[in-house]
Amino acid sequence: MSEFVIIADSTSDLTKDVREKYDVDYVAMNYVIDGTEYVASLDWETHSAKEFYDFMRNGKRATTTQVPREAFISKFTHYLKEGKDVLYISCSSALSGSVNLAKVIAAELAEEYKDNKVVCVDSLCSSLGQGFMVIRASELRKEGKSIDETAQYIEDNRLKVNQFGTVDNLDYLRRAGRVKASSAFFGNMFGIKPIIISDIIGQNYAVEKVKGAGNAKAKIAQRVAEVVEEDGMDCLYITHADCVEDAEALRDKILELVPFKNVMMNNIGPIVGSCVGPGTIIAYCYGKKVTVKGSE
Amino acid sequence: MSIVKIDAGILLEMFANGYRNLCRKEAQVNDLNVFPVPDGDTGSNMAKTLSGGVHAQMQEDDDVSASMKKFSKAVLLSARGNSGVILSQFIKGLSIASDGKSVMVPSDITPFLKQGVDSAYKAVANPVEGTMLTVLRETYEACEDTEEFADFESGFAYVLKEMQKSLSHTPELLPVLKEAGVVDSGGMGIIYIFEGMLAYLNGEIIETDSDREDLVIAPATASFGPDSVLEYGYCTEFILQLMHAKTNIATFSIGNMISYLESVGDSIVAVQDDDIVKVHVHTFTPEKVLAFARNYGEFISVKIENMSVQHNEITENAPKTAERVKYAVVAVASGDGLASYFAEIGASRIVDGGQTQNPSTQDFLDAFRTLNAEYIVVLPNNSNILLAAQQAADLYTDADVRVIPTKSMAAGYSALSMMNTWAEDIDAFIDDMTMCLSSVTSGSITTAIHDACINGVEIKAGTYMGIADGEILCTCDNNIGAAISMLELLPDIDTKEVITVFYGDGITEETANNLIAGINESFPHIECGALYGGQQVYDFYLAIE
Numbered sequence: 020m021s022e023f024v025i026i027a028d029s030t031s032d033l034t035k036d037v038r039e040k041y042d043v044d045y046v047a048m049n050y051v052i053d054g055t056e057y058v059a060s061l062d063w064e065t066h067s068a069k070e071f072y073d074f075m076r077n078g079k080r081a082t083t084t085q086v087p088r089e090a091f092i093s094k095f096t097h098y099l100k101e102g103k104d105v106l107y108i109s110c111s112s113a114l115s116g117s118v119n120l121a122k123v124i125a126a127e128l129a130e131e132y133k134d135n136k137v138v139c140v141d142s143l144c145s146s147l148g149q150g151f152m153v154i155r156a157s158e159l160r161k162e163g164k165s166i167d168e169t170a171q172y173i174e175d176n177r178l179k180v181n182q183f184g185t186v187d188n189l190d191y192l193r194r195a196g197r198v199k200a201s202s203a204f205f206g207n208m209f210g211i212k213p214i215i216i217s218d219i220i221g222q223n224y225a226v227e228k229v230k231g232a233g234n235a236k237a238k239i240a241q242r243v244a245e246v247v248e249e250d251g252m253d254c255l256y257i258t259h260a261d262c263v264e265d266a267e268a269l270r271d272k273i274l275e276l277v278p279f280k281n282v283m284m285n286n287i288g289p290i291v292g293s294c295v296g297p298g299t300i301i302a303y304c305y306g307k308k309v310t311v312k313g314s315e
Numbered sequence: 316m317s318i319v320k321i322d323a324g325i326l327l328e329m330f331a332n333g334y335r336n337l338c339r340k341e342a343q344v345n346d347l348n349v350f351p352v353p354d355g356d357t358g359s360n361m362a363k364t365l366s367g368g369v370h371a372q373m374q375e376d377d378d379v380s381a382s383m384k385k386f387s388k389a390v391l392l393s394a395r396g397n398s399g400v401i402l403s404q405f406i407k408g409l410s411i412a413s414d415g416k417s418v419m420v421p422s423d424i425t426p427f428l429k430q431g432v433d434s435a436y437k438a439v440a441n442p443v444e445g446t447m448l449t450v451l452r453e454t455y456e457a458c459e460d461t462e463e464f465a466d467f468e469s470g471f472a473y474v475l476k477e478m479q480k481s482l483s484h485t486p487e488l489l490p491v492l493k494e495a496g497v498v499d500s501g502g503m504g505i506i507y508i509f510e511g512m513l514a515y516l517n518g519e520i521i522e523t524d525s526d527r528e529d530l531v532i533a534p535a536t537a538s539f540g541p542d543s544v545l546e547y548g549y550c551t552e553f554i555l556q557l558m559h560a561k562t563n564i565a566t567f568s569i570g571n572m573i574s575y576l577e578s579v580g581d582s583i584v585a586v587q588d589d590d591i592v593k594v595h596v597h598t599f600t601p602e603k604v605l606a607f608a609r610n611y612g613e614f615i616s617v618k619i620e621n622m623s624v625q626h627n628e629i630t631e632n633a634p635k636t637a638e639r640v641k642y643a644v645v646a647v648a649s650g651d652g653l654a655s656y657f658a659e660i661g662a663s664r665i666v667d668g669g670q671t672q673n674p675s676t677q678d679f680l681d682a683f684r685t686l687n688a689e690y691i692v693v694l695p696n697n698s699n700i701l702l703a704a705q706q707a708a709d710l711y712t713d714a715d716v717r718v719i720p721t722k723s724m725a726a727g728y729s730a731l732s733m734m735n736t737w738a739e740d741i742d743a744f745i746d747d748m749t750m751c752l753s754s755v756t757s758g759s760i761t762t763a764i765h766d767a768c769i770n771g772v773e774i775k776a777g778t779y780m781g782i783a784d785g786e787i788l789c790t791c792d793n794n795i796g797a798a799i800s801m802l803e804l805l806p807d808i809d810t811k812e813v814i815t816v817f818y819g820d821g822i823t824e825e826t827a828n829n830l831i832a833g834i835n836e837s838f839p840h841i842e843c844g845a846l847y848g849g850q851q852v853y854d855f856y857l858a859i860e
Contacts (some may be wrong), residue, residue, distance in 0.1 A: 031488025136557075208732045209658060209844040210860065226731065230751055230860050231812030232842065 023104040023166040026094060027153045028086055028117055029059035030110035030290045032258050037150075037283070041157035042312055045095045047108075048117065049084045050289040056084070059289045067068040068286040072261035072297035073189070080295035084166070086117040091124045104166045108140045108153050108173060111221030114145055128236040138166055140173045143221030145291050147256035148180045148284065148303040178309045181246045182217040185235040185297025187262070189213070195294040196221045200315040214238055216311060217303075223294075224313025232265070236300075240272040243304050251305030255279035258287045260299040269300050279304075317466040318516055321419040323382035327373065328794040329512040330386065334369045336511025337362050337504060337522045344507065345806075349491045350787065351763040354852050356699075360673050364403055365508065367393025367677075372582060377557035378417035383410040391706065395668075395675040398501035400702035401435050401447055401675075402784065405505075408434030421464040424474065429457040438702060445489025447501030453481040478506045481707035507672060521753035547622035548580070548599040554615040555592040555608050562611040566589050572608070579603050592614070597622065607790030620637055620784055642736060643688035643714075643742050646727055647696045647704075650849030653817060662736045664692070670813060673700050679707030683716065690741045692748070693718045696727035717741065719749055722785070723757035724850065728815065731753075751860065756805060758783050758857035760797050763790070781853070794822075795830045796856040799837055807860065814841055817848025817856040 025041075027033060029048040032116075038045070038061070048059045052074055057065045066074070075081060098105050109118035118141045125137035142149040152173050159169045189211065192198045198215060199222055212235035213225035229235045243255070255273060259266035263284075270282055284293075287299060321329070334476070337358065344358025371389035373382055387403075387410035394403035408431035416423070437450055457477040464470030475742045479616070482502040486493035511521050557564045569587040572594070578599030598604055601619050608614070625837045634824050646662040648654040649672060654665045664682040668674035683691055691714045695704040701720050708716035720726040730748040738744035759782045767774045769787050774780060781789040783800025786806045791797035798816075800809055816833055818827040827845035834843045848856055 208841045209815045230733065230734075233812050247617075285379055 020027070022102075023106055023160065023169075024098045025153060025160065026098075026105055026107045027149065028110055028115075030115065031061070031108075031150040031153055032146045032285045032288050032291075033061060033150045033153060034285055035062050036235060036313055037154070040295050041154050043157055046086045046117075048086050048110075048115070048290050048292060051084070052079055052149050053080045057289075059083070061275055062290060063286070066289075070098055070262050071289050071292065073185045075230045075293070076297050080194070081289060083109075083290045085115050088120065088124065091121055092128070092164070095137050096132075099128060099135045099137070102135060104135050105137040105155060106166050106170060107137060108142050108149065108156060109139060110145045110149060111143045111217065112141045113143070114218055115224035115290070126257075134242060135265055136166075138170045140170050141177075141221065142173070143177050143179075143181060143219075144180050144217050144303075145286060146182075146258045146287055146301055146303070148182050148217060148301075149252075150283075151180055151303055151305065152177060152287075162177055178219060179251075179305055179307070180217075180232060180303060181243070181306055181309060182215070182223075182301060182303050183239040183242045184215040184295070184301030185229070185232075185296050186215070186221075187232070187240060188296055189263075191226075191294065191296025198225055198294070200218065214242065215295075216309065216313075218308055218311050218313040220312065222310065222313055226311060226313070236272045237263075239269060239300075240276050241303055243273050243302055244276040247304045247305040248306040252277070254280055254281040254283055256303040257282060257284045258301050258303075260287045260292045260297045262296060262298050262300065265298065265300050269302060273302060277304075316468075318468060319400075319421060319466050321379070322417075323377050323379045325515075326379055327369075327382055327386065328420060329515045330365070330508075332519075332521050333371045333508035333511035333517035334362065334365045335523045336514065336518060336523045337365065337507045338502075339521065339846075340507045344500050344504045347497045347503055349495040349497065350769070350782075351767045351776070351778075352761055352764045353853065354765050354779075355500065355672060356396060357398045357504055360399040360699075360804070361402055361501070361504040363506075363675065364390060364394045364396070364399035367434050371860045372584075379419055380416050385497070385519070386410065387686075391710070392480075392677040392680070393675045394706060395673040395678075395700075395703050397439075397699050397702045398447055398504060399673070399852065400439050400676070400706055401501065402505065403706070404438035405431040405435040405451060408432065410588045421467055421470050421700065424464055424467075424470045425455065425458040430473070431455075438706075443489065445487075445492060445503055447486060447500050448479045449488060450478050450499070450502035450505060457777060464642045464674075465628065467514070468516050470507065471516055475506065475509050475513055476606075478502070478509060482506060485758070492528045495695055495767065508651045523837070535616075543598065545621070548597050549601045549624050551580070551598055551601040551604055551615040552595045553593075553608060555594065555606070555612045556615050557590045557592060557612040567611065571632040572611075575607055576604065632665065632777055636820065638849075639687045639689065640688050642692065642738070642741070643686045644692045644694065644731060644734065645682050645686070646678065646694040646731060647700055648724065648727075649851065650724075650817075652847035652849035654849075656728065656817075656846055656848075657694075657731060661729055661736070663688070668697075668700060674703060675708065676703050679704055679715055680711060683707065683711045683714065686714065688714050690744070692715060692745060694721045694730060696721045696724050696726040698722040715741065717745060719745060723759070723856065724848070725757040725759075725815070725856045726752055726755050726818075727858055729858045755787075756783055756807075756857075756859040758801055758859055759803070759853045760794050760855040760857075761853045783859075795826070795833055798830055798855055798857065800835050802834065802859070804840065806839065808859075809840075811838075811859050813857040813858075813860045814838075814843035815860075816843065816845040817850065817858075818845055819848055819850045819854050819856075820853070822854050827855075 025043040027045040049056045053094045112118045121139045142152045156169050211228045214227040216226050229238045256265050341358035345355040348355030368386040368390040387407045390403045390406045394400045412430035434449045450831050454477040470742045485499040576596045578594040582597040584595040594667040626686045643663040645664045646657045647668050648657045666674045668683050670715050693704045695701045704718045735747045765776045772787050778790045779794045779797035782788050782795040789800040
């Protein structure tokens with residue numbers, strides 16, 4: 020049995036139950052509202068999801084920070100001291116600088132802890148797309164794969180995780196500027212819903228637009244059906260920004276087309292949530308390799 | 316007097332008289348509107364269309380064939396509104412029939428009409444009977460069945476009589492006319508033109524103070540800037556009083572002046588009337604023209620206009636883009652708000668126009684010329700602008716121009732909002748925009764100007780009508796009520812997801828927000844919002860998708 024620890028971060032949207040089941044830990048990023056910094060807990064300890072998204076609904080802006088240096092150092096050294104290797108599966112490097120910082124810190128720690136190592140893998144995704152890869156890594160670990168084999172597997176297969184999301188209100192995307200899209204997306208258009216994918220470099224990209232929330236869900240279901248493959252039928256992953264009814268409606272639309280065995284659903288955490296805004300729904304599935312590279 | 320031969324000069328004077336007669340009756344033709352809405356514009360459109368021909372530059376020695384070619388080309392370019400485009404195609408037919416003829420004789424009337432009718436019918440994809448087309452065709456058929464005309468007076472009198480006969484039963488052919496209690500406006504317009512032509516033959520010169528020449532020469536704008544290039548020179552006109560102190564008026568030769576003008580300019584018209592000389596010339600050096608002219612006298616008046624300014628009028632802020640793009644969209648918009656939203660969501664050029672201000676073929680061509688694109692897609696956004704847009708698309712050669720037949724601002728906005736600039740090919744580009752058209756309903760709210768009963772809906776003057784896709788569905792004493800009732804009457808309202816409201820000129824944001832609140836209350840499943848459209852006549856346009 021390999022002795023290595025798997026660490027995710029705040030954008031992985033894995034609930035406590037899931038983290039315990041798959042024996043994974045995480046490092047936290049921070050979010051800032053009204054000048055006060057809060058830890059982006061995966062268990063919504065400071066603000067509930069509803070409280071957080073209500074802040075946004077009421078016009079407050081949330082900003083975010085990457086994983087602080089100290090958080091990485093304390094988490095990594097904690098496990099290194101126990102004589103364990105660490106596999107950190109990060110939020111997409113196109114969305115957060117965390118993985119680059121982690122690599123620097125891993126190199127620094129390598130001088131001190133010669134018997135164990137920290138391996139950092141860029142998931143090129145976020146939310147339950149990243150979460151899915153963390154779970155997959157845990158399964159591989161259980162199968163007896165080494166840390167390097169597991170890391171290699173994630174790097175080889177990360178683009179097979181497909182993301183299809185849509186937002187309720189384009190204003191949040193426009194303000195956060197974290198989604199690549201033609202400027203024509205961001206006019207004063209009511210009811211225009213972008214279909215947002217995670218592209219080959221892990222950036223969120225509005226690949227298509229649809230009129231109306233119902234049509235957007237139908238389009239996501241259609242796209243999931245187009246890319247999903249036999250080995251991805253075990254589980255469908257859906258995350259939402261405090262809009263469980265929309266998420267359920269999306270789930271039902273997808274299940275009409277593709278008979279997934281299980282569905283995992285969770286709120287989108289504050290880090291991704293602050294960019295996409297309340298009312299966002301995202302589906303993740305495992306299937307055909309993503310080939311799209313977003314452009315302006 | 317019996318006229319058995321018409322030369323180019325007479326023919327053009329006949330058209331000019333017909334044109335002036337139409338101008339005189341313009342408002343009357345406009346009022347022949349099937350809806351009680353003050354947006355009828357057939358008379359204005361036909362007058363503006365014909366104006367191009369009447370004010371076209373002719374050479375003195377042009378024969379009938381050459382004059383008709385120039386006349387027809389100018390009319391084609393100034394064509395606007397569907398009736399204007401049909402008129403322009405009718406005249407194009409006359410021009411084809413006149414090919415090679417130096418003069419016209421009475422036996423030409425019938426074959427000319429035949430060619431005109433053929434050409435007019437070809438302008439319309441689905442010709443509707445009970446319109447101007449019927450009036451022209453039935454008149455031609457009647458001419459075919461009659462004996463040859465002895466002279467032009469009797470020929471034109473016969474034509475006019477047959478036109479009136481045909482027009483009087485247009486309501487029998489077209490139910491909307493009958494219901495509204497009017498005859499076809501385009502047919503009426505063509506009759507006024509022929510009436511004026513016949514009047515000229517009978518020696519009656521019609522006068523009007525509503526000549527539309529102002530519309531041919533576009534008003535100057537500030538579009539000529541510090542870095543502009545003088546491309547077209549100056550249109551220079553002056554009236555010169557010949558002076559004894561400077562020249563011998565008795566022996567003054569206008570020919571010498573023309574020779575000089577030809578060395579510094581073109582498009583020259585110079586006439587001498589006793590001791591007054593009138594000159595029109597296009598030149599890059601107006602100062603030389605004026606200096607030369609002053610050798611012979613002093614100016615009564617001088618007018619110099621930069622023709623680049625006229626030329627650029629449509630294309631304000633829009634120098635030809637250096638970088639060639641694959642797709643460009645030209646959209647027609649009425650109202651400053653609508654124009655800016657169309658531009659914001661991706662239209663490269665906005666052609667000003669709409670319900671009561673239909674752009675001409677030339678207006679479209681001017682917009683096309685400012686674009687450097689492989690494909691140009693036009694959104695006419697009004698069924699009465701469609702033909703002029705298509706005519707321009709046919710005439711333009713520097714790009715592949717496609718027209719998406721959007722019939723309303725709302726539909727055009729909806730189509731444009733789905734534009735994908737990264738579409739693989741032009742078909743995909745157009746598909747993205749047209750796909751939504753099948754599911755968009757265009758609503759509009761406006762006030763009735765007189766009582767009517769249309770489609771079983773009792774309409775009182777001053778009440779608000781809710782119109783969906785061109786059909787009056789309901790009336791109400793306030794604009795918000797009319798909009799909500801109209802939405803309730805849409806059979807597929809439950810499947811709609813999005814409503815965009817454009818509120819018109821003079822409507823407050825507060826009123827628009829009240830409408831949005833009303834829609835939210837009545838249709839909680841629909842996402843909606845209001846934008847300032849700034850359109851005239853219509854309180855609200857609604858894109859219901």
